[in-house]
Amino acid sequence: MNNATLRHDTAMVHVDWQDGTSSDFPYIWLRDNDPAAFHPQTKERTGDLTSLSLDVLATKIETDGKVLTIWWSGDDTISTFDCDWLRSRSPGQRAADPAHTGFTYWRQELGAAGVPRVGSDDVLNSDTALKNWLVSTQTFGFSIVEDLANNTQAGMDVARRIGFLRETNFGRTFEVQSKPNPNNLAYTSVALPLHTDLTNQELPPGFQFLHCMANEAEGGGSLFCDGYAIAEDLRLSDPEAFGLLSTISIPFRFHDENTDIRSRKNVINLDEDGQVIEICFNAHIADVLDLEPTLMVRFYRAYRQFMIMTRDPAYLVTLKLKAGEMVVFDNRRVLHGREAFDPQTGFRHLHGCYVDRGEFESRLRVLQR
Ligand SMILES: C[N+](C)(C)CCCC[C@H](N)C(=O)O
Numbered sequence: 001m002n003n004a005t006l007r008h009d010t011a012m013v014h015v016d017w018q019d020g021t022s023s024d025f026p027y028i029w030l031r032d033n034d035p036a037a038f039h040p041q042t043k044e045r046t047g048d049l050t051s052l053s054l055d056v057l058a059t060k061i062e063t064d065g066k067v068l069t070i071w072w073s074g075d076d077t078i079s080t081f082d083c084d085w086l087r088s089r090s091p092g093q094r095a096a097d098p099a100h101t102g103f104t105y106w107r108q109e110l111g112a113a114g115v116p117r118v119g120s121d122d123v124l125n126s127d128t129a130l131k132n133w134l135v136s137t138q139t140f141g142f143s144i145v146e147d148l149a150n151n152t153q154a155g156m157d158v159a160r161r162i163g164f165l166r167e168t169n170f171g172r173t174f175e176v177q178s179k180p181n182p183n184n185l186a187y188t189s190v191a192l193p194l195h196t197d198l199t200n201q202e203l204p205p206g207f208q209f210l211h212c213m214a215n216e217a218e219g220g221g222s223l224f225c226d227g228y229a230i231a232e233d234l235r236l237s238d239p240e241a242f243g244l245l246s247t248i249s250i251p252f253r254f255h256d257e258n259t260d261i262r263s264r265k266n267v268i269n270l271d272e273d274g275q276v277i278e279i280c281f282n283a284h285i286a287d288v289l290d291l292e293p294t295l296m297v298r299f300y301r302a303y304r305q306f307m308i309m310t311r312d313p314a315y316l317v318t319l320k321l322k323a324g325e326m327v328v329f330d331n332r333r334v335l336h337g338r339e340a341f342d343p344q345t346g347f348r349h350l351h352g353c354y355v356d357r358g359e360f361e362s363r364l365r366v367l368q369r
């Protein structure tokens, strides 16, 4: 970068970059981000903000277009910044995040044939295949890994290519099977309407992995819908319902002999720009609603409307997992469910685990380096 020009006043350094763009850097920000204030090996911040004056001022600033040098008043500190780094961190613009590769919202038209698929050996052995798989899993919120070995380790091996497993009250891994004395409906053979798991947790698990070991019973098909697509359609068709579901939290609770785990969540969660970033929807573990009575009635209308949309075939993709396939989905975006099955007609067994979004995004950033 050549010929950047500088102006500075009592609060900021203003830089006109050669390409016509410009940036404003407050002095306190520059002083706080002096490269010398970071540990050379760990890259952690070691500078102490409280030792700086908020009115810190420069006595002299120079740039040769590659490096910007500042002489500070008050002490003899001289800070040197790389201009490309400065530009990439221009205050007021978010630095691009390589883990955020974009979303494609989908509806029924995607069909089972549109679900991204990848071979388990490719993901296990190739970083490029791993990266491409993570990108498509994030884009659609789900994917299927094929040709897993026929043991309960195989799905975990794939999940661990991403990162640490998220342990919950259901264990580090879990067996979705019809069991005696079930502590939740997943462990029966009944139909499960579309839902997200563990909305009763302070942080609901990010990605869910369900490795199909056997699916021989009649029924037992899998259901999926894109919660983000439903939320965006609701935003347009019923702004009042969207507003309530994205601002009013409701209680969720799971309890059994050993646990009583509760959390309040909005059904639709937005970031500060209003983008949908999480769906928490699980009718079976919604606790008794405790809203103020007039709000209650408005909320029920909104909540029921969202529920009706989750039953609308326009959003539904169905498939029947085969032994050796593993479905992977963002549990905080894509709702999942299953048809009832008849355990008398054959064995059905899914082996599952979770990996949180933070692990997933970290792996993606590292693979994009
Ligand atoms: C069995 N497995 C661990 C996968 C899910 C458990 C879900 C438990 C709770 N009923 C909920 O729906 O969130």
Ligand SMILES: O=C(O)CCC(=O)C(=O)O
Pocket (backbone or CB within 6 Å): 176, 186, 192, 197, 221, 222, 336, 337, 338, 350
């Ligand atoms: O049995 C299935 O296909 C899905 C089970 C499920 O929804 C769950 O474990 O949360």
